[in-house]
Amino acid sequence: MELETVIGLEVHAQLLTRSKIFCTCTTEFGRAPNESACPICLGMPGVLPVLNRTVVEFAMKLGLAVHATVARSCRFARKNYFYPDLPKGYQISQFEQPLCVGGHIDIQPNGGSKRIGLTRIHMEEDAGKLIHGENLGDPNSSYVDLNRAGIPLVEIVSEPDLSSPEEARAYLLKLKSLLQYLEVCDGNMEEGSLRCDANISLRPKGATALGTKTEIKNMNSFRNVQRALEYEIERQRAILSGGGTIHQETRLWDATQGVTLPMRSKEHAHDYRYFPEPDLVPLVVDEAWIVAVRATIPELPDEKRQRFERDYGLPAYDAEVLTTSRPLADYFETAARRYPKPKVVSNWVMGELLGALNRSGKEIGACPIAPENLAELLQLIDAGTISGKIAKTVFEEMFETSASPRAIVAEKGLTQISDSSAVERVVDEVIAANPEQLMQYRAGRTKLLGFFVGQVMKATHGKANPQLVNDLLREKLR
Amino acid sequence: MKITDAQVEYVAQLARLELSPEEKARLRDQLNSILEYMEKLNELNTDEVEPTSHVLPITNVMKEDRVEPSLSREASLANAPNHEDGHIRVPKIIE
Structure with a gap:
């Protein structure tokens, strides 16, 4: 029997507010443990949470960007459970009435396009961080840091519309890109500001009823999401x-062993006993507020991608890669304004630049080469000042030192030799020094042209104009 | 609807409460009398009434996104039964 995969993702994204969702503690990352806590996020008796307006606006911004319906009225709820990272004994979340309902995200797997439905987006507070004993102090203790308790999150729940690990990965990358474009979340999975759980099941191909699912947690990178889902499908x-049956359960991804394992500690089914949070009054959203938030939404990846294809005449793949992040798209546009051959700029950005950034572990925001300087480098090639080959050397130097290409070319004496008498002299020397190859060439081994070109380039330290070298050699070897 | 001993045990487990057999019996009877009292409400027709989650006629109480100093760490940890190096220390939690 042929089986098909059904995946739905639940993504938690940390919102980039300055203060926590219900109190005035800072959300700053990396402070000493328990330094960002107050009576409200510590759950002291008698305190009252007050909702952070920016949290609502960020969540609405995301909702509007994914075409969700923003509820005119919504509420918070208490999700009750005991765990040491949750000082109140409940998490303030949304349950029956989330802020956003519906919506969709379009992904482009393998060049096609697929619409992934969204169930809901709701606001909630994060829990604290637990560090287990083996990593800190006594192995028989766990340690609690409540700086993260009360950091605002949105939970984005997708419909079970994803049918492969690749689609799940594409969806996550698209969501990350959206969150970053909207500047509501930094999207860093490794640091936990974007977290993903997956519901996954198999069913006979073409069936409409869903099979029994498992929930996979602890996948802390895009690659791990894909690996964990691939493993779980095979399991x-x-x-x-x-002929066996799947048990509905929560499983943890173990990246070291490359397997999913059932969670040990949760022997009892969860019963969260949700009820409306009496400490927070209902939230009412009017049209004027929606309009104001909508006005803060920038051009989003899909629109930008289409514009890049249309206005710059770029292939779909280039447009896709260049618009994955706003800073990268801006970089390309700045360079393309100064050097108006978009495909050439795109080739350099996607090839040399992203390669160099990748190797050095840098983000585009910290790129040592200003887009204006990249444009200048391409102008130097066009003007014949340097060859394309030398340009790569200049590029590396620019990446090291952030210097302008003109300065590097001048300082290192890399100007291309286009003076034909100078090149001719070298060509003559090379031919004279290699009589044997000359004979073979004239006997029909014309592939040896490459050998002669190489010798001339070597003698000129790569500075000879390659076109000129080719022309002169062809003529003189005949 | 009658609350059974098993339901009392289940709720106690969720609340991490350890109850003696006498306490269980007492709480079961108390819960049942509370529920019986609530049954009276079922005599009313509430088809047209929206469930009340809040009694105050207030909506949209919000704060601006502004940071103010947190509690000192000493004060935050003062209530913790045990702490070490700035962390609250608890029995090992196995996940």
């Missing part, structure tokens, strides 16, 4: 093909 497939 479920093996059980089902052998």
Whole structure:
């Protein structure tokens, strides 16, 4: 029996507010443990939470960007459970009446386009951080840091519309890109500001009813999401093909072993006993507020991608890569304004620049080469001042020192030799020094042209104009 | 609807409460009398009434996104039964 995969994702994104969701503690990352806590986020008796307006606006901004319906009225709810990272004994979340309902995100798997439905987006507070004993102090203790308790989150729940690990990854990358464009979340999975849980099940191909699902947690990178889902599909497939049944359970991804394992500690099913949070009054959103928030939404990745294809004449792939992040798209546009051959700029940005950034572990925001300087480098090639080959050397130097290409070319004496008498002299020397190859060439081994070009370039330290070298050699070897 | 001993045990477990057999019996009876009292409400027709989650006629109480100093760490940790190096220390939680 052929089986198909059904995946839905629940993503938690930390919102980039200055203060926590219900109190005035800072959200700053990296402070000493328990330094950012107050009676409200510590859950002291008698305190009252007050909702941070910016949290609502960031969540609405995301909702509007993914075409969700913003509820005119919504409420918070208490989700009750005991765990040491939760000082109140409940998490303030939204349950029956979330802020946003519906909406969709379009992904482009393998060049096609697929619409992934969203169930809801709601606001909630984060819990504290638990560090287990083996990583700090006594192995028989756990340690609690409540700086994270009360950091604002949005939870984005997708419909079970994803049918492969690749689609799940594409969806996550798209969501990350959206969050970053909107400047509501930094999207860093490794640092936990974007977290993803997956619900996954298999069913006979073409069936409409869903199979029994498992929930996978602890996948802290885009790559791990894909690996964990690939593993889980094979695990479920093996059980089902052998006539077995899937147990509905939560499983943790173990990246070191490359397997998902059932969670040990949760022997009892969760019963969160949600009820409306009496400490927070209902939230009412009017049209004027929606209009004001909508006005803060910038051009989003999909629109930008289409504009890049249309206005710059770029291939779909280039437009896709260049618009994954706003700073990268801005970089490209600045360079393309100064050097109006978009495809050439795109090639350099996607090839040399992203390669160099990747190797050095730098983000585009910290790129040592200003887009104006990249444009200047390309102008130097066009003007014949340097060859394309030398340009790569200049590029590396620019990446090291942030210097302008003109300065580097002048300082290192890299100006291309386009003076034909100078190049001719070298060509003559090279031919004279290699009589054997000359004979073979004239006997028909014309592939040896490459050898002669190489010798001339070597003698001129790569500075000879390659076109000129080719022309002169062809003529003189004949 | 009658609350059973098993339901009392389940709720106690969720609340991490350890109850003696006498306490269980007492709480079961108390919960049942509370629920019986609530049954009276079922005599009313509430089809057209929206469930009340808040009694105050107030909406949209919000604060601006502004940071103010937190509690000192000493004060925050003062209530913790045990702490070490600025962390609250608890029995090992296995996940």
